[in-house]
Amino acid sequence: MLVNLMDLINFSDDERLSQKYVKYYLNFKVSKQYRHEEIITIKKMVELLDLDYEYLGGFTYSFILPHLNKELDLIKVTKNSVINIELKSAKVSDGRILKQLNQNKYYLHLIHKPLYQYTYVMSENTFYKIDNDSLVMAKPEEVRKLLLNHKKAIPIDLGDIFKPENIFASPFYMTSRFIQNDYLLTDSEQLVERQIIKFLENDEDVIVEGPTGSGKTMVLYDVARKLEKGIIISPYQVESFQKLNEAFPSFKTISIEEFRNFDDIKYCFIDEVSKIETQKINDIILEGKRKNIRIVLFLDLKENDEIMSSLLGLTNNILRLTSPIRTSREALDFIDSLFYHKKLFNNPKYKVIYSSECYLASKINDYVKKGYTYISYEDNEKISDYSYKLYTKRAYPYEFQKIVMCIDDKFYLDEKKHLKSIQNDDGIYYTRLLYQGLTRAREEIVVIITNKKILAELIDIL
Template sequence: MKAISVYALTREQNIHHLQKLERQLSERDYFLKIKEWELNSMKGLVKQLEGHMKEVYALRFFYSFQIPKLGKEFDLLQIKEDQILNLELKSGIVSDEAIRKQLIQNRYYLSVLGRTIRSYTYISSQNRLVRLTNHDHIVEADWEQLCQDLQQESADYNGDVEDLFQAELYLISPITEPGRFLRKEYFLTSQQRDIERQILKGIRQKHTGYYWFIGLPGTGKTLLLYDLSMKLSGHQKVCLIHCGRAGKEWRILHERLRRIDYLSDEQIHENMDLSEYNGVLIDEAHLLSEENLQMILQACGQQPVIFSSDCEDMISPEELDRSTVKAMRHLPEMQTYHLTNRIRTNAELSSFIQNMMHLPKQHYTRNYPHITVFYANDEIEAENLLCDARRQGYFYPQDEIPDHGIDCLVVQLDSRYYYDEQQFLRSTKTKRSEQSDVRKLFHQLNQAKESLILVIKENPAVYETLLDLLQ
């Protein structure tokens, strides 16, 4: 999406012609539905600017830009080499506090570019211009100052604005980035905020209930769960239960957040009592055994319970123990929500992993430049290929997880893996008492952010299938 002339956009013309003009100028891949009030506010803005500066027609703004996947939208952005000016448009009267919150949030998203940020809001019905100060106050602004900021001498950014704002920069993990979480250096996406509002509203009204949000890895479920736990622990303690994860990974949060008590699924027992808590939140609930689920529900009494779980639809049903999920689905008045925007996960890796778990019925012309498949004829060759990958900085699941998470991952698949008649990836050596090898592999692969190496040992059939998938 390219920057456009708001002067050209605000010339009197048919609204349908205007939408065609906007698409032509911005190179947007769809027609933007321009709101009448927003257009009138822009016209008022341009008229004011014309009274205070020459060559208003030369100004270029990114209009109605939304950061992909996050749902974060900006009305007008002027982006220069060393400055960003954000100008929000309002038609009716808005409180200074609402304006302040919006501009502070906008500044957070813009700060990743490391440039000076100027933040303004124009309320057309009042012909009022305000700005956000460096001390986070809203003050009246004068037009001369705005015009001076707009005419700052550095060059305009002429590229695609989406290249500057990558959603992955904003989604943090409370587990791997506890410092940023504790400093509240994050905002929820619009979808996360909507789900959180509905859950908190239900708890306020009923003081009980079951709530469950589901999504693929990378949709921000853990961040949403932690944010909910922070809000629920304002006046009374909550309990957060982690499933399938070593306690040391959330030790820092445990030490700092005194109103949140932590348990691992290994600490669940028959005589536990969770009724004292304001709520019980369960991370990675899909990894719970049905027995542990029943003990938790018994221990909670009437307290609200919030579940977060991965979607595992692309894994063979035979590789999953679905009894826990079925039991959760049949809890009385269960409120279920689906997170759909994959934020932290690389789209290329995500596509490959899903297709690898369940081969597509038709061949897709998708390139996978960041995925490599090697073949090893024996243990020595496999070890050499793994050593080479680790030398290049790839993380191997037996290593200790780095603090910043996993950028590059290498995994090994041996002869136990195969594809069944329905084209699901399967494993021959899974014990009923243990989590499936395929399931563990799926969750391992989804930890990678940038690239994958698969070392296939003594399994030519799977090697050939994955090679074909990469073509």
Template sequence: MKSLSIYSITRKQNTEQLQKLERQLSGRAYFLKVRDWEMNSMRLFVDQLELHMEEVYALRFFYSFTIPRLGKEFDLIQIKEEQIVNIELKSGEVTEEAIRKQLLQNRYYLAPLGRTIRSYTYISSQDRLVRLTNHDRIVEAAWEQLCRDLLNESQDYEGDIEDLFAAELYLISPLTEAARFLNKEYFLTSQQRDIERQILKKIRADHKGYCWFTGLPGTGKTLLLYDIAMKLSGRQRVAIIHCGEAGQEWKTLHERLRRIDYVTDNEITEEKLSSYSAILVDEAHLLLPERLECLQQAGTRCPVIFSSDCEDMISQEERKQNVAEDLVHLPDIQVFHLTNRIRTNAEVSSFILNMMHLPGRRGLRPYPHVEVVYANDDREAENFRKDYLRQGYRPPQENEECLVVVMDDRYYYDEKGYLRSEQRDVRKLFHQLSRAKEELALVVKENETVYTVLLNLLQGRK
């Protein structure tokens, strides 16, 4: 998305013409839904600028930009080599605290660009301009000062604004970035915030019961779970249960948390859970049925919140046990589904989902960040693996940007198009593949049938 002249889009014209003009100038992939109140505010804003400076038509802003995958929107951003000017538009009366909160959050998202940030809000109904100071206060702003900022002599950024923002700069992992998490150096996406709001509302009303959110790997489930735990632990002790293999990393994080206890799924007993005011369960898809019974009993006296991976693309036979069917039947359980992939390349994610279940409704597309090679024996497979490691790829035991995985002849596709394994380990493979954030390499060894299918997927065919 490119910057544009707000002078050009505030000229009198009908909505259809305006949408076409905006798309043409910004290079947006879709027609922007233009809100009348915002356009009226921007027209009044431009009128004021013309009273205080010449050549307003030459100013370039990124208009109505949303950071990909995060849902964070900005009204107007001017980006230059040395500074950024952010202007938010309001039509009606709004509190100073609300303005301050928004501008502080905007400044946080803009800070990684490494430029001086000037933050303003224009309230058109009051013809009022305010700014955020370096001491985080809201004060009245002079139009002359804003004009000086906008006329900064450094060069305008003329590229695609999306190239400047990476979701990984803002959405952290409590496990690998414990210090940033504990310092609250993160924000949730709009979808995460909405789910959290509904869960906390239910807890405040009922003080017990069950909530459950699911999503594919990379949708920020663990971050959301820990953020909820932090809010619930303000005045009470809560437990976070990690299912499956309990790594030392979790224990390291919990040594620095207050009123949040680390519990493994092997420690789940009615006696153990009885001392907590809330219980949160990570990777609930790995729960054993007998553990779930204890958690169901706990939910009759305190809130129990489950987080689990979505495994719809894995065949029922490969899942071994379907905890999801038991969870969905818990009394009055509130269920949510996270859909926005945050830490995983959308292209790599699409490929993984399609290779897991061929007839899926997911659209086929090119996969320039996925490679598939064929090895005729162990020696060739090891040579390919070493070469990928030399290029910076990592094995599936590590959560890395680039991942290399070897698939042997145990894998096959059944009559329904599900990837299956003679050892029933497709579920494990899926979670290994989902650790790839940006690049994925598959070395297929002595399995021409699966190799052919994967090659077809790379060509955009099933």
């Protein structure tokens, strides 16, 4: 909600009452912390600015960037500006203030308006700003004039702007936004990216491991766009490769089937390593070593926990992305409960239902009509005439709001009640295909089970 700074400091001389009032006024969640020192800081800043009530309104206070775990102290959005003021009760180093303002600039560029940024330090009663990449003092008159000229805030849902689908731009299905740099990386992604670049600068290879949805592909492409003479090898051919190759002459994206040799290449990035035959990966690594090309591998060990042993000869430099970004925590918990028999709290967005084989096609059809995407295991599977069916491999690298998949007699439970399966004709376990498919879901998952034994065990934990 938008607040007037005057309304935040009504009871600044009574900390107990101020805490109760501010938490009530702003509808703070129980877990959200009240900081009285910050209220005092706002009071001192308001006194310094010496503005009437009408010019101090329209601010969002203590906004938490969802999925990024970052807090912005004060934000005001008008028709032609974004005003960000960070609050400090005591002076910290110039480097820390500069870093925070630059981080905020990175986040707030998604609003696509001219940005004005300041840090107010109460102990010095002084504003700071960035000027030519350096931190300098800003006169109170400058901030006062800014607020006088940008009086009227516009109603804007910051939570909507910073939703995952707006923060993150897949190079594959949000290609234009990726090309335009209209996305953010989380702190952990930025850290891993800096470490990758450092390893490459030191002429070292590196492996990046992380679960589905942790941002591996985003990091890969963000690194590649910063370097020269790179090649990205993908398990599959995706239509957006052509658009990416036209936009970024510094690197080229190809499918594993297109790869022949390294030609004028300095860096080789391999995406979704666990989806590529191990022998092909080893051949590329050997060729890279022979030509002194740096290799960066991105993989999810959950999809193939045996693959790392074959890669240990490449490097000991292993980086990990751990936090799910694209796939929700709730979805990953649901998937884990299916695979590893873990107790799960009921969530209507993630369901298991039963169907006999004879009614399976009709059941799938019903969900497709409700907007679900059905992902099958076989490329030639013909269950029905429903409009949207994708073979698991073709679902990569896209995402879908709602997904429906099946668990049938190809699956079974081991002695630990963990979900296992037989292999298909290509030697790929159906559990791996199931995992790949389910992690394409953004919002809802339905798993249709025709195997009564598996259903009987799952009912106990779901």
